[in-house]
Amino acid sequence: MLKDKKIAVYLCGGIAVYKTADLVRQLIKKGAQVKVAMTQSAVQFITPYTFQILTKQPVYTEIFDKEDKESVSHIHLADWADAALVVPATANIIAKMANGMADDFVSTALLATTAPIFIVPAMNTHMLENPATVRNMETLKKDGRMLMEPDTGFLAEGYEGKGRMPEPEKIIEMLQLHLIRLDSSLALTGRKVLISAGGTKERIDPVRYITNDSSGKMGYQLAEVARDAGAEVTLVSASGLPNPFGVSVVAVESAEDMFVEMNKHYQESDIVIMAAAVSDYKPDHQEKQKMKKTSSNQEMTLKMKQTKDILAYLGKHKQHQYLAGFAAETHDVARYAESKLQKKKADMIIANDVSNPQAGFNKDTNEVTIFTTDKDPISVSVRSKKEVAALILDEIAGKLRKQR
Ligand SMILES: Cc1cc2nc3c(=O)[nH]c(=O)nc-3n(C[C@H](O)[C@H](O)[C@H](O)COP(=O)(O)O)c2cc1C
Structure with missing residues (x-):
């Protein structure tokens, strides 16, 4: 299902971003073409160079990139993708997407894309349960975005709670299933x-x-x-x-x-x-x-x-x-x-x-x-x-x- 699919992966500044190197590698292994964009916060946690090596593609981080020959690369990435994957989706990007904000490369490309958007929220439990985050996630669902349920487990803060980024295998399964559901040309669609x-x-x-x-x-x-x-x-x-x-x-x-x-x-x-x-x-x-054995040698x-x-x-x-x-x-x-x-x-x-x-x-x-x-x-x-x-x-x- 992922073979030759063009996936734009948008990385945000959550601690779980370290797991996305493996996610990107697994997507490529499944035959997907992957391009990566990162927020400035994501760059604090993991270097773009990692993803440049994995994807053999330039990594987008700046909206005003004077070196970039395409000049409007956020639109290029938005139009190129068959699917957009936002991972780990911070409370911040969720709030920005829910309100149509576009103040950096990632949020602007996400506003510009017409491809289906898959969001993998990952954050501290209290941030996740904050009424503003709950409201923003509801808005995104109403807008037709696909949101994955975060896992429950040991958080980076040192306690148990809901908000962990699911493992890459689980994210890929979710992505594949949704892409199947969106493909009306399959042999058993609607059956x-x-x-x-x-x-x-x-x-x-x-x-x-x-x-x-x-x-x-x-x-x-x-x-x-x-x-x-x-x-x-x-x-x-x-x-x-x-x-x-x-x-x-x-x-x-x-x-x-x-x-x-x-x-x-x-x-x-x-x-x-x-x-x-x-x-x-x-x-x-x-x-x-x-049933109990009654006495020896007795047939049953x-x-x-x-x-x-x-x-x-x-x-x-x-x-x-x-x-x-x-x-x-x-x-x-x-x-x-x-x-x-x-x-x-x-x-x-x-x-x-x-x-x-x-x-x-x-x-x-x-x-x-x-x-x-x-x-x-x-x-x-x-x-x-x-x-x-x-x-x-x-x-x-x-x-x-x-x-x-
Ligand atoms: C060590 C550390 C870990 C963080 N982890 C998360 C996280 O898991 N989820 C989240 O929503 N924000 C997290 N943040 C806060 C974001 O980095 C912060 O809100 C930032 O503005 C997000 O920017 P972005 O959405 O543009 O990537 C963390 C911050 C720090 C310093």
């Missing part, structure tokens, strides 16, 4: 995507359960790729993987919980992908207390009953949604997948042979065949789950584009 992931757990008693080997990695990759393609993504997850940034995650445990949550979000969704490994059976009865029988078939239920109640499901099989993969496509009234079944050591549960790679109702099956050879996710979503986006 709502609902994905299930992970292996459900069916409790026997409070400390024991039945589950399967699914890690949730395929569903999480689908969620991230859909997010990066502009979709608003809800992930109903029975996996313990960390929440992907910019994806709304609903944590569930059992097949029944997953059924409830998938139904809750089904109506509003355009694309629904059941990537979870949902248990087909659950204990007929769940003990309230931990666990009576099981079927869980609800979520994919079949969604297929039966399908209206406008594009419905896809996974079929993890160990034999006769194509036959089961084709019959699942019809029986569950799905639009797509992605079949994978989980007996293949490079595919399926808990692996980082997958090998699948995509079955749809109107096309010959598409065989996807072994590749990363991210690449498989991209192919699946590309296929779905293509179908939806034709329907429009």
